[in-house]
Amino acid sequence: MTTGHIPTCDLFDRFKDAVxxxxxxxxxxxxxxxxxxxxxxxxxxxxxxxxKELLATPGDGRVLVVDGAGSLRCALMGDMIAASAVSNGWAGVVIWGCVRDVAELAALQLGIKALASMPRASTRRDQGLVDVPAELPGATVLPGDVLFADEDGIVLLTAEQAAGLK
Known part of the structure; x- marks a missing residue:
């Protein structure tokens, strides 16, 4: 796999409808x-x-994709959890849902994409599934996919497609 970011537009040009x-x-x-x-x-x-649990573990340059079903009722990540992600080496977090503490998030060296901001925190009930297919608008995301995000959008490659990138 590549050692640097490849623009999403270039990935579209290369893979066309296969991404x-x-x-x-x-x-x-x-x-x-x-x-x-x-x-x-x-x-x-x-x-x-x-x-919270995952972002407190070593990220090793990975991206956490959170399928929050597009809920706008509460935030799934705030500044403390995001700071934990930075400390643990995560490259980014993509949330189909909300975040909070927006001013603090903007200062963190972390890629964060989400639907909106909402000051209300989530309620922890020890629920949620890890390493299952997740939905983002328009795409199913599978564990092990490789995500590329930039100002133009988000592109997902299979591990096999990403292995051929230089």
Whole structure:
């Protein structure tokens, strides 16, 4: 796999219809707007228990994709959990849902894309599934996919497709 970010537009030009992509609508919230890495998935609705747990483990340049079902009722990540992700070496977090503490997130060296901001925190009920297929608008994300994100959007490659990149 590549050792550097490849623009999403270049990936489209190379792979054409063989790539999956996320529909427009997710916004940048972190200080890093170009990021990529192998995907870890979490499926959770209004409970960030698994998000907090995962981002407290070594990220090794991976990207956490959170399928929050597009809920706008509460945030699935705030500044403390995001700071944990930075400390643990995660490349980014993509959330189909909300974040909070937006001013603090903007200062963190982490790629963060989410639907919106919401001041209300989630309620932890120890729920959520890890390493299962996750949905983002327009794309199913599988554990082990490689995600590329930049100002133009998000592109997903299979591990096999990404292995051929230089």
């Amino acid at each position: 999956r992509y996320v529909l427009p609508g997710l916004r940048d919230f972190g200080a890093v707007t170009r990021f990529f890495g192998p995907v870890v998935t979490v499926k959770c609705v209004e409970d960030n228990s698994r998000v």
